[in-house]
Amino acid sequence: MRRHLISSVALGAATAVLVIATSWFVAELVAIRFASSALTALPLAILAAYLVRAVVAWVHGVISERASTRVKEDLRNEVVDDLVDPRRLGPRPSSSQLITLLGPGMNAFDGYIGRFLPQLGLALVVPIAVIVAVGLTDPLSALIIVLTLPLIGIFMALVGLMTSDKVERRWAAMERLGRHFADVLDGLIVFKVFGRRQEVGIKVIGHKHRRESMAALRIAFLSTFVLELVATISVALVAVSIGLRVVDGELELAPAMFVLLLAPEAYLPVRRVGILFHDSQEGATAAAQLLDVLEHPHHDGTIGAPSEPVAISFNSVRVTYPERTTPALELGSARIEAGEKVAVFGPSGSGKSTAMSILLGFEKPDEGAVTVADTDLFQLDPAAWRKRIAWVPQVPRLVAGTLIENIVLGTPEATEADALTAMADVGLDDFDTNRVLNESSHDVSAGERRRIALARALVRVRVGGAWLVLLDEPTAGLDAEREHQIVEAFSQLGTTLVLVSHRAETLAMVDRVISLTESEVPA
Amino acid sequence: MKRRGLVLTGGVALGILAQISSIGLLLAAAWLIVRAAQHPPVLYLMVAIVSVRFFGISRSAFRYGERLFTHDVALSDAVDQRVRTYQDLERIAPTGLDSWRRGELISRVVDDVTSTQDRLLRVRMNWWTGAAASIIVVVVIGILSPSAGFMLAATALALGVVIRFALPTFIRQTVRSASTARGDLAAEVSATAVSAVELVALDATVVAREKSRDAAARLGQGQRQEGWFTGLGSAVVLVAIGVGVVAIAGITRYVDPVLIGVLLLAPMALAEAWDGWVEAERYRPEVDAAESRLAAFADTPIPVADPVDPQLLPDDWTLAVDGLVCGWEAPLIEPCSFIVRPGETLGVSAPSGTGKSTLAWTFLRLIEPKAGHIALGGVNATELLASDVRMRIGYVGQDEVVFDTTIKENLRIGDPDADEDALWKALEKVRLADFVRELPNGLNTQVGEGGGKLSGGERQRLCVARLLLSGHRVWILDEPTEHLDEPTAKALMDDVLALTHEAGAPVRSIVVISHQSEVLAKTESVVVLHKHAVNN
Known part of the structure; x- marks a missing residue:
């Protein structure tokens, strides 16, 4: 950033010198032609000065874009790294929020980093140099410029105070628009089935967004209006004042022309900064959102995890979500012995998935603790601990890649043979192993996804050394025969197993049921 | 529709007036100073003095109105575009959307619709007002001195051709790859976001991170090259001004001395109008790409075609x-x-x-x-x-x-x-x-x-x-x-x-x-x- 500022100031200085030179040459040219004298080498000097100015402008454009791009790239990477940070605790940002933030949100940064800062270099150096040059030629004009320039700063500050709130509203409207559209696209089928066309909704939200934007723009443009007004009126003042002094013979034609050509240059960079000012505010709002995403509690455990099965206990664990009065999970005390197979049972909403999330180290209980062989789970290094876990969530995800790649995901040391064995164990053997899948493969049913995840878990235990298997509704969507086959495969692993299920057949495979409710466990 | 036409016409007219005001400020001041050098009675300068003051005020007012009017039209158009795109997507769902990944689709549609606004705001307005201002200045200068008018016209035309046709060849490929990278990045981020918890549990985040890093790097590469283009564009405009001033200087030996200032400064007065053309061309490839992507949805075949002559829905629901x-x-x-x-x-x-x-x-x-x-x-x-x-x-x-x-x-x-x-x-x-x-x-x-x-x-x-x-x-x-x-x-x-x-x-x-x-x-x-x- 510092190197960047130095180069920006250096380019500003070069620009100032060239602007003064071209103005001087052109003023001389006017004076010579006015006197009907012959041209000297002046045209050549003008051409040369403009050529050098062109090169400087080019370099300036390249450098400012490079700086802004670097910052944006770093920020994008940081957000993605944070998203998959193993030490992140609590809920993760939604995909549509991230997409808006990393796409249009990042473009808002352009105004801030890309153009605002480099222009700042110009805005500092050029006016000072111009005022000195004008002052040496015609002190009165320099005085007018010196007196009016600060007005721009004052107006900018005043208008800035008025706009910041509007800009925030505009940003919120934009994000809402993105989320609404994401939702509509996700639900196209539902809308189609219910015959509910969304044109009206899109129109209403769109026009709401338009009105909010226009309200913000009316004020944002007001700031540029004031800036331009001050700048052009000041130039007009200078022009009239020198014109009148030229009539009186107080000022020669050449210096007068020189001042006329230079005066706007004193305001130009300042004006550009002003125009970019409201862009930069949008950038700052996006930055605040970004910091919000990056700020969350961290998992700070460092102790290595046991490599062989040990006992796990829940002690008075309680989790409550905001907006809910009843706790999401309440578990007085429960102990799972090494190698034991237990089921967590309870009606929908009694916190089974929350219990899984705590065991995985993604969520910290509000009260109470979970211990792994007498060590608090949250003192263990999360990555080392999760290496001992094979987890099959309720709705497993696929990654882009072949079926085999999906199965050895997380266990890179596994061979193709390991994957094929696991596939046979979950009844996936009739699948083409080289079939390419991705997260939205329509033709992979929910049951097939689940079996892919189950095969993944088997490989993780057999090859990866995991000793705690967590299964969330593992046999949903499977017929009785497959279900039996899968239950068998997991029973024979000899690991600790915690499963969530409603199904009597699946519950029959466990040694014990931990109930989260009063209701009866199906036999 | 009628309102849109009125607002748009108003916006364009105000845009042209704003350009003319800033040109008028410099040229009227130049005439004022040169005329003053002939030491006439101050009364002879009054029209010029009033013009300078008027242009000093009018420019920012016209510009303010232009911005409001054109943004209103652009934002309205975007709402219609969003509805049209939704209709296209609704028509081809679910099968027609198989080839698009979710994140990519959302990001594309939201971004692309936003981009289409720039067709008016950045591309058309810049060219229209810049061209109108150039033509008006060329005509005025041509009346004062036909040869200077010709020189200015030639400079403006050459510059316009270079900016419109020569420079874009450098940037087109770049913008295309940057916008592909932008779509890839959104798709990767979306895929990573929905499966983040599982990937973390599996300690298998490297691939996802690498993929989005790669897309971010490609996007950055494209954006850096866009900066190269913008810099080049500003450079070309400066060269044109220098050439224009020198060319006019070469033929003004025998014109009325009082016009010297106006003629020589005319190319400098047009700098802002010409810079607008560069901005327009910087945005054009992105806008073109966005529009053609949105149009692609309209061309995707419908999964289930309705009959040409449908039967009425029977009351019986067997x-x-x-x-x-x-x-x-x-x-x-x-x-x-x-x-x-x-x-x-x-x-x-x-x-x-x-x-x-x-x-x-x-x-x-x-x-x-x-x-x-x-x-x-x-x-x-x-x-x-x-x-x-x-x-x-x-x-x-x-x-x-x-x-x-x-x-x-x-x-x-x-x-x-x-x-x-x-x-x-x-x-x-x-x-x-x-x-x-x-x-x-x-x-x-x-x-x-x-x-x-x-x-x-x-x-x-x-x-x-x-x-x-x-x-x-x-x-x-x-x-x-x-x-x-x-x-x-x-x-x-x-x-x-x-x-x-x-x-x-x-x-x-x-x-x-x-x-x-x-x-x-x-x-x-x-x-x-x-x-x-x-x-x-």
């Missing part, structure tokens, strides 16, 4: 299936046949791999059957409008979409006009009313992205309630009890299957597709699907 085979590319099942009369319940026993959702979507006329017929009230479904078929046949899938809004709004998708009484009644019938009553915000509770703040069972019951509120006669339920605990599942199935009759009269018929014998045992009859046997 569903008769004859030799039906469903599937995507390949058939998934052996032909099946059955009839569901009003008020009947039917179980369809579908083992894994027989494409339960595919079958449901075939009934809903979201995809074409591979073979056989579906008749509704004795009329072949292919002779009905697909949207009419979906007025009769409703559906709840096993991972049904719940929207990121309140419980109330989710229910109202079933019936936008339902009052709170009707909503509570529907919730009672699916045994969700007690749960909702206990929430501090009741019906106004937000359910989160994908209904994430509800448990799997609550989500499913909400979807059944939603279907209950709509007037569908034939329900297709795809594994309706998958995520429910057994007592609730049993009770729900009993409740749902009892909904076929009201006051003794049949009001709806229900088809349950499932592999669970407990569920199928509750329906009046059962048909069994067989996985398609591969020939040979």
Whole structure:
């Protein structure tokens, strides 16, 4: 950033010198032609000065874009790294929020980093140099410029105070628009089935967004209006004042022309900064959102995890979500012995998935603790601990890649043979192993996804050394025969197993049921 | 439409006036100073002095109006564009969207629609006002000195051609790859976000991170090259000004001395107008790419074509299936046949791999059957409008979409006009009313992205309630009890299957597709699907 500022100031200085030179040459040219004298080498000097100015402008454009791009790239990477940070605790940002933030949100940064800062270099150096040059030629004009320039700063500050709130509203409207559209696209089928066309909704939200934007723009443009007004009126003042002094013979034609050509240059960079000012505010709002995403509690455990099965206990664990009065999970005390197979049972909403999330180290209980062989789970290094876990969530995800790649995901040391064995164990053997899948493969049913995840878990235990298997509704969507086959495969692993299920057949495979409710466990 | 035309015309006129004002300020001042050098009585300078002051004020006022007017038009156009794009997507869903990844689609549509606004704001306005200003200045200068006018015209024309045709060849490829990278990045981030928890649990985040890093790097590369172009554009404009000034200087030896200032400064006065052309060309490739991507949706073939001369939707809602085979590319099942009369319940026993959702979507006329017929009230479904078929046949899938809004709004998708009484009644019938009553915000509770703040069972019951509120006669339920605990599942199935009759009269018929014998045992009859046997 510092190197960047130095180069920006250096380019500003070069620009100032060239602007003064071209103005001087052109003023001389006017004076010579006015006197009907012959041209000297002046045209050549003008051409040369403009050529050098062109090169400087080019370099300036390249450098400012490079700086802004670097910052944006770093920020994008940081957000993605944070998203998959193993030490992140609590809920993760939604995909549509991230997409808006990393796409249009990042473009808002352009105004801030890309153009605002480099222009700042110009805005500092050029006016000072111009005022000195004008002052040496015609002190009165320099005085007018010196007196009016600060007005721009004052107006900018005043208008800035008025706009910041509007800009925030505009940003919120934009994000809402993105989320609404994401939702509509996700639900196209539902809308189609219910015959509910969304044109009206899109129109209403769109026009709401338009009105909010226009309200913000009316004020944002007001700031540029004031800036331009001050700048052009000041130039007009200078022009009239020198014109009148030229009539009186107080000022020669050449210096007068020189001042006329230079005066706007004193305001130009300042004006550009002003125009970019409201862009930069949008950038700052996006930055605040970004910091919000990056700020969350961290998992700070460092102790290595046991490599062989040990006992796990829940002690008075309680989790409550905001907006809910009843706790999401309440578990007085429960102990799972090494190698034991237990089921967590309870009606929908009694916190089974929350219990899984705590065991995985993604969520910290509000009260109470979970211990792994007498060590608090949250003192263990999360990555080392999760290496001992094979987890099959309720709705497993696929990654882009072949079926085999999906199965050895997380266990890179596994061979193709390991994957094929696991596939046979979950009844996936009739699948083409080289079939390419991705997260939205329509033709992979929910049951097939689940079996892919189950095969993944088997490989993780057999090859990866995991000793705690967590299964969330593992046999949903499977017929009785497959279900039996899968239950068998997991029973024979000899690991600790915690499963969530409603199904009597699946519950029959466990040694014990931990109930989260009063209701009866199906036999 | 008429308002748009007026506002747009006003915006363009104000834009041209703003350009003329800033040019007028410099040229009037130049005339003033040169004339002053002839030491005339001050009275002779009054017109110039007033002009300078007027232009000093008018420029910013015109510019303010121009910006407001054109932004209003652009934002309005964007709303229409969003609706058009939605209509295109709605038409081709679900099959037409297979080739797009979700994140990519959302980011593209949102970004692309925003980009199309720049067609007016950055491309057209810059060219139109810049060209109008150039022409006006050329004409004025040409009247004062035809040869200077010619020089200025030649400079402006040459510059315009270079900016419009020569420079873009450098940037077109760059912008295309940057915009591909932008789409890739959104798709990678979206894919990573939805599976982040699993990837972290598996310690398998490297690939996802590398992929988005790669896309971010490609995007950065493209943006850096755009900076190269902008710099080059500014450079070309400066060169043109220098050349213009020198060229005019060469031919002004014998013109009226009082005009010298105006003629020599004319190219400098046009700098701002010409810079606008560079900005326009910087945005043009991006806008072109966005528009052609949006247009591509309109050209995607429709998965199910409506008949040219559709039959009226019959009142009878007997569903008769004859030799039906469903599937995507390949058939998934052996032909099946059955009839569901009003008020009947039917179980369809579908083992894994027989494409339960595919079958449901075939009934809903979201995809074409591979073979056989579906008749509704004795009329072949292919002779009905697909949207009419979906007025009769409703559906709840096993991972049904719940929207990121309140419980109330989710229910109202079933019936936008339902009052709170009707909503509570529907919730009672699916045994969700007690749960909702206990929430501090009741019906106004937000359910989160994908209904994430509800448990799997609550989500499913909400979807059944939603279907209950709509007037569908034939329900297709795809594994309706998958995520429910057994007592609730049993009770729900009993409740749902009892909904076929009201006051003794049949009001709806229900088809349950499932592999669970407990569920199928509750329906009046059962048909069994067989996985398609591969020939040979």
